[in-house]
Amino acid sequence: MRFSEPLLEGRLIQRYKRFLADIELSTGEVVTAHCANPGAMMGLKEPGSRVLLSRASNPKRKLAYNWEFVDVPAGGGPHQLIGINTSRPNHLVAEALREGRLAPFARYERVRPEVKYGRASRVDFLLETDGEPPCYLEVKNCHLMREAGFAEFPDCVAARSAKHLYELADMVEAGFRAALVYVIQMRAERFDVARDIDPAYDKAFRHALAAGVESYAYTCRISPEEIAIDHPVEIVTPR
Structure with a gap:
């Protein structure tokens, strides 16, 4: 599945209320993205982690971004992109x-x-x-x-x-x-x-x-x- 447009890079500020994440984009803008993940997300929600976002396909949706990937050293191994979008x-x-x-x-x-x-x-x-x-x-x-x-x-x-x-x-x-x-x-x-x-x-x-x-x-x-x-x-x- 190819993304229809380039993903946006940012740094995670916080994930909260399970489905929300505040992220500072590389431009310095702070946005709230939809976190389509009801799980505990152990090791994947540390503030400061590099994340990648997609834009919502529906321009009328309240949250304009989806949190797709986080770049972390999973299990103590090397850094890799991990998909957190359960949809x-x-x-x-x-x-x-x-x-x-x-x-x-x-x-x-x-x-x-x-x-x-x-x-x-x-x-x-x-x-x-x-x-x-x-x-x-x-x-x-x-x-x-x-x-x-x-x-x-x-x-x-x-x-x-x-x-x-x-x-x-x-x-x-x-x-x-x-x-x-x-x-x-x-x-x-x-x-x-x-x-x-x-x-x-x-x-x-x-x-x-x-x-x-x-x-x-x-x-x-x-x-x-x-x-x-x-x-x-x-x-x-x-x-």
């Missing part, structure tokens, strides 16, 4: 599905977003092709790195995400295919569930794996010009 992963997966870049799902001919299923939920994508059971595909954003090269999810208690895991397991038991894709908005070599942060999510994840839900994790290629799903990494959770 991006679904778009990135949709793009990769269209282009046939997600090998486990390449055979599906039709992709439907936001399909109702389970107990009053919506699955991110329903993948269909003639002659096969559909695949229920759930997408999760990952931006937590406490050890260099090692990505984790979630970064806070994620009760809603745990609920989705049980519902995906139900779909497998009903004869369908179900899968999780973790979109890691940074460079990483491995992925695991942050069970110390949310033991209930870890329990749900293991239940889903035991039921036959598939799981995949992909890093992203990030630059000030674009972000795109890059390559798969190992998920190290023991079954």
Whole structure:
């Protein structure tokens, strides 16, 4: 996904009320940007951090900027750009599905977003092709790195995400295919569930794996010009 115009550089002043961030642009102007991230953002919200913003596509929107990336030494490793905008992963997966870049799902001919299923939920994508059971595909954003090269999810208690895991397991038991894709908005070599942060999510994840839900994790290629799903990494959770 290429950005329609160059991103703006600035320095983070503060992130507050979860969805707001004050940022000093390189011009010296101070703006308030939308922070599309409800998580704890550990290690990603330190004042003075270099950040990159996009302009909102709707000129009438109250907040004219979106916080996209932060440049930090993730997990004590080298500096890298990390995507904090949790609205991006679904778009990135949709793009990769269209282009046939997600090998486990390449055979599906039709992709439907936001399909109702389970107990009053919506699955991110329903993948269909003639002659096969559909695949229920759930997408999760990952931006937590406490050890260099090692990505984790979630970064806070994620009760809603745990609920989705049980519902995906139900779909497998009903004869369908179900899968999780973790979109890691940074460079990483491995992925695991942050069970110390949310033991209930870890329990749900293991239940889903035991039921036959598939799981995949992909890093992203990030630059000030674009972000795109890059390559798969190992998920190290023991079954």
